Amino acid sequence: MKKTQPPKNKLAYERKNFWKDAPVAEQKVALEFATAYKAFLNTAKTEREVADWMEKLLRKHKFVDIHGQKGAQKVYGVFRGKTLAVAILGSEPLNNGFNMVASHIDSPRVDLKQNPLYQDGPSQMACMRTHYYGGIKKYQWVSTPLALHGVIVKNDGSLLKISLGEKEDEPVFIIPDLLPHLARKEQFAKNLNDAIDASKLNLVFSGMVDPAAEEKEAGKAYALKVLNEKFGICEADFLSAELQLVPAIKARDAGIDNSMVVGYGQDDRICAYTALTALLDNRDLKPKRTMIVYFSDKEEVGSQGATGAQSIFIQDFVSDLMAYKGEDNSSANLRKSFINAKILSGDVAAAIDPNYPGVHEKENAVLFNYGVGISKFTGSGGKYGCNDADAEFTAYVQKLFTQAGVFWQIGELGKVDEGGGGTIAYLLANLGAQVIDCGVGVMGMHSLYELCSKADLYSTYKGYKAFLAGK
Numbered sequence: 022m023k024k025t026q027p028p029k030n031k032l033a034y035e036r037k038n039f040w041k042d043a044p045v046a047e048q049k050v051a052l053e054f055a056t057a058y059k060a061f062l063n064t065a066k067t068e069r070e071v072a073d074w075m076e077k078l079l080r081k082h083k084f085v086d087i088h089g090q091k092g093a094q095k096v097y098g099v100f101r102g103k104t105l106a107v108a109i110l111g112s113e114p115l116n117n118g119f120n121m122v123a124s125h126i127d128s129p130r131v132d133l134k135q136n137p138l139y140q141d142g143p144s145q146m147a148c149m150r151t152h153y154y155g156g157i158k159k160y161q162w163v164s165t166p167l168a169l170h171g172v173i174v175k176n177d178g179s180l181l182k183i184s185l186g187e188k189e190d191e192p193v194f195i196i197p198d199l200l201p202h203l204a205r206k207e208q209f210a211k212n213l214n215d216a217i218d219a220s221k222l223n224l225v226f227s228g229m230v231d232p233a234a235e236e237k238e239a240g241k242a243y244a245l246k247v248l249n250e251k252f253g254i255c256e257a258d259f260l261s262a263e264l265q266l267v268p269a270i271k272a273r274d275a276g277i278d279n280s281m282v283v284g285y286g287q288d289d290r291i292c293a294y295t296a297l298t299a300l301l302d303n304r305d306l307k308p309k310r311t312m313i314v315y316f317s318d319k320e321e322v323g324s325q326g327a328t329g330a331q332s333i334f335i336q337d338f339v340s341d342l343m344a345y346k347g348e349d350n351s352s353a354n355l356r357k358s359f360i361n362a363k364i365l366s367g368d369v370a371a372a373i374d375p376n377y378p379g380v381h382e383k384e385n386a387v388l389f390n391y392g393v394g395i396s397k398f399t400g401s402g403g404k405y406g407c408n409d410a411d412a413e414f415t416a417y418v419q420k421l422f423t424q425a426g427v428f429w430q431i432g433e434l435g436k437v438d439e440g441g442g443g444t445i446a447y448l449l450a451n452l453g454a455q456v457i458d459c460g461v462g463v464m465g466m467h468s469l470y471e472l473c474s475k476a477d478l479y480s481t482y483k484g485y486k487a488f489l490a491g492k
């Protein structure tokens with residue numbers, strides 16, 4: 022007897038798996054798309070490095086600094102080297118609104134303290150004190166190779182950019198973990214969060230001693246000597262420096278089918294990368310609505326400060342765009358432009374992890390390979406602190422994606438009352454804009470090895486591209 026598939030219920034909703042339902046040619050494109058993405062993750066590991074990388078690429082594509090050459094259609098602005106916005110100007114006035122994808126380019130990490138260097142008594146080794154940045158699980162950062170990135174303002178005022186530990190012939194740095202043999206009281210008896218005290222996240226920096234120095238300073242003296250030889254700096258230069266420890270690992274393919282990417286900082290550089298790429302691939306359009314991609318800093322610590330999404334920068338950028346186009350950039354007109362704006366808050370979503378399905382409610386959580394995740398709201402404890410996109414805008418985005426052939430799914434952060442979190446969505450919505458969260462589902466978020474699906478990476482790019490070009 023011939024087997025027949027049960028007829029599909031046309032009235033029911035079912036999300037689609039990219040590897041099952043996308044055309045084979047498009048699946049190939051999706052796999053290819055990840056190659057340049059991995060290279061980006063390996064080159065740009067801090068917000069400053071992302072800003073530098075993006076500016077270079079923008080110049081290559083003939084985008085001009087908004088405060089430079091006049092009369093261009095493709096412009097960008099970088100602020101304090103850590104946040105930027107890019108636009109392709111539309112024919113309509115900006116007070117009709119604009120289409121924006123907003124993401125963040127900072128990632129959780131371990132920073133050096135302002136006065137980091139000290140000598141360990143018993144061993145005479147030089148060590149560095151740290152202060153972590155963002156929501157890390159401290160145990161993940163011990164006994165793993167770390168690279169040192171950042172900037173030092175030298176005595177003569179020049180800015181020294183540091184990247185040490187990325188190249189094969191460069192040393193890496195380690196925060197050693199305690200051996201299990203002696204961890205019974207110190208770690209095993211405590212809960213996971215307390216098992217590693219933040220004061221024990223000190224870096225072993227160097228081991229040699231300066232024979233000419235006093236014993237209690239010999240290790241530190243040697244470290245300072247090496248630092249001076251390598252970078253021409255002295256200890257006081259640390260006091261103003263921004264130095265960050267990030268995993269000294271390369272992003273690479275994961276899975277026997279090479280269908281995934283594992284790498285550090287995908288929260289949220291995966292949305293930043295797809296947003297920029299989407300905009301660049303729209304560069305030959307003559308859009309009606311201005312297309313903007315915004316890359317914010319400090320999201321992982323609350324979006325405060327001059328470079329966070331709470332700052333005046335993005336409003337100032339849009340105001341500059343109005344002036345650049347010769348439009349009235351009065352406060353009232355600027356407010357209109359945000360009130361009429363359509364914005365995707367591009368941030369990663371929590372995909373269902375086969376080891377921990379219980380923290381999600383599976384019909385409302387993002388699954389790998391089913392496309393870009395749309396979250397109507399985030400927040401925690403009864404949507405507290407969330408941006409809740411309205412039904413009209415949610416429907417608009419979903420319809421736009423469907424018409425553009427984008428694989429998409431809905432996703433909330435986790436089971437109700439399981440935990441929660443937020444994005445920069447509400448900050449832009451506070452300005453009156455229509456905003457919805459829309460990004461890639463990842464596993465192991467905030468870990469050193471975040472995992473994503475190439476299908477979702479590509480679908481997000483495709484979704485952003487269609488959204489930016491929307492009427």
Ligand code: MN
Nearest residue numbers: 288289368369
């Ligand atoms: Mn994020």
Ligand code: MN
Nearest residue numbers: 129288321467
């Ligand atoms: Mn995050």
